[in-house]
Amino acid sequence: MTHPFKAVGLSYKTAPLAIRELIALDEPACRRFLDTLHQELGLSDLLVLSTCNRTEIYYASDRDQSPAIIEALGNLKGVADMVAYYEYFNLYNTADKAAQHLFEVAMGLDAQVVGDLQIANQVKMAYQWSADADAAGPFLHRIMHSVFFTNKRVQQETSFRDGAASTSYAAVELVEELTTDFASPRVLVVGLGEIGADVCRHLTNNKSFADVTICNRTRSKAELLAEECEGLKVIDFENLAEALQDADVVISSIARDTPYFTAEMVSRLEVLSYKFFIDLSVPRSIEPEVEEVPGILLYNIDAIQGRASEALERRLAAVPHVRAIIGESIAGLDEWSREMMVSPVIQKIKGALEQLRQEELDRYQKKVSAEEAKRLDDVTKSLMQKILKQHVLQLKAACKRDDADQMIDVLNDLFDLERQQATA
Known part of the structure; x- marks a missing residue:
């Protein structure tokens, strides 16, 4: 790919949670960072993506700007010695590698939960922020629309998004099935370890659940989660009996x-x-005999993980198909990128031909009638378009053969484009 598109970032694969938390950006911070990179570093085609699992910056520049970007990130977050964190960052210093990574992230191939739908929405939001900041150039617009189209194909043509492929996803999916007949189901989550907190996040992202109460022995932990996830109600552990009755x-x-x-x-x-x-606990936190109580239906971790495992198997089986779709999209992007490289040459040829046409018309304008002048103008314009079309087709064919540079040199000499540009 001929564009100077690059990326730098870290993810759950390269950095522990403590490091990801240190440099994570919320929406206002992402918008400020976009402005800094665009205005102060002069970068274009910018995309700043920051989630709980990754912070990545995509940009266009002829040279590697990752040290400056990482330093700017440290300044924004108040981290004095960002050099100490360089080892956690991955660099994608060619357009092919950066584009491939962006597609894999957006499709959910690079997610902790394979096929995660949420990341696609986060990428879309990041693109909107970039467009708002006027930091999205032609290449980013093109690649993002290709990402959206690819995502649609993956959704329609594969089983990559089928089912819930994590325990927490599967738990929420089960709750949704169980409460189909409830107008507004009341959900109580007790215990906010990693999986409990993750369940709460998925519940708040699901419009079916507007009444969710959380309870933890340490109330401060529940309050922190409630700050993160809008709409959660917090109760003290001492009031659990009342909440159990209502749920x-x-x-x-x-x-x-x-x-x-x-x-x-x-x-x-x-x-x-x-x-x-x-019951999502191991060891179990709900006595098996609870199911013998009239009106009580109990589901344990094995039932939930069984659903998640089946979904994960279907998703993993679809990965080759997803990669093939991504490959087709990147090939199309590559072709467009090469054609964009010759676009300035096409404009120069058009200018050179038009100049020649006008010079010749000027020689005869005074010798012919207005009707004849109009006819000459139409004929020469049509002839110019046919000549131009032939050269455009030849250039596009050369792009596909990966020898456009040689063709550009020939056309430069043939039409003396360097001189034309200098005298323009």
Whole structure:
């Protein structure tokens, strides 16, 4: 690919959570960073993508600007010694590598949960911020629209997005199925370890769940999650009994050696129809005998992971098809990039031909009638278009053969384009 498109960034594959947290950017910070890179470093075709799993910057420049970008990121985040973190960053210093990585990220091939739909929306949002900042050039516009089209093909033509491929996704998908007949299901999440917190994030991203309550022994942890995920209600652990009574679905990921929810405890609840308990803990935090309580339906981690494993197998089986679709999109992008390289030459040829045409017309304008002048203008213009079309086709064919440079040199000599440009 002939464009100077590049990328630099880190992800969950290269950096631990503590490092990712250190440089993660929220929307206002992303917008400020875009402005800094665009205005102060003079970079174009900018895309700043920052999620819980990655912070990546895509840009166009003839030389590697990753040290300056990383330093600017450190300045924005107040990190004094960014050199110490260079080892966590990956560099993609050719357009082919940067474009391939962007496609794989946007499709979910590079996600922790293979086929994750959320990342596609995050990429789309990042592109919007870039467009708002006037930092998206022709190449970024082209590659992003190609990404969106590819994403649509992956969705329609493969099973890459089928089902829930993580335990937390699968748990939320199960809750959605169980509560189909509920107008506004009341969900209670107890225990906010990694999986419990992840479930809460997915619940808040799902419009079906507007009434979600969270409870953790350490209330401050629950409050931090509530700040991150808008709409979550926090209760103290001491008030758990009341919340259990109100909930339609109870999701437990409490970490302890013995079950917290016992059959004796659950039997004290007044269950008018059904109440669902979902146990995501290992060891189990809900006693198996709870299912014997009338009106209680219990699902354990094996049932959830079984759903996730089946979905993951389907997604992994679809990966070759997804990569083939990406390959087709990148080939199209490559062809467009090469044609863009010869576009200035085409404009120069057009200018040179038009100049010759006008010079010849001027020689005869005074010797012919207005009607004849009009006819001459039409005939010479049509002839010029036919000549130009032939050279454009030859240039595009040369692009596909990867020898456009030689063709450009020939056309430069043939039409004396350097002189034409100098006298223009």
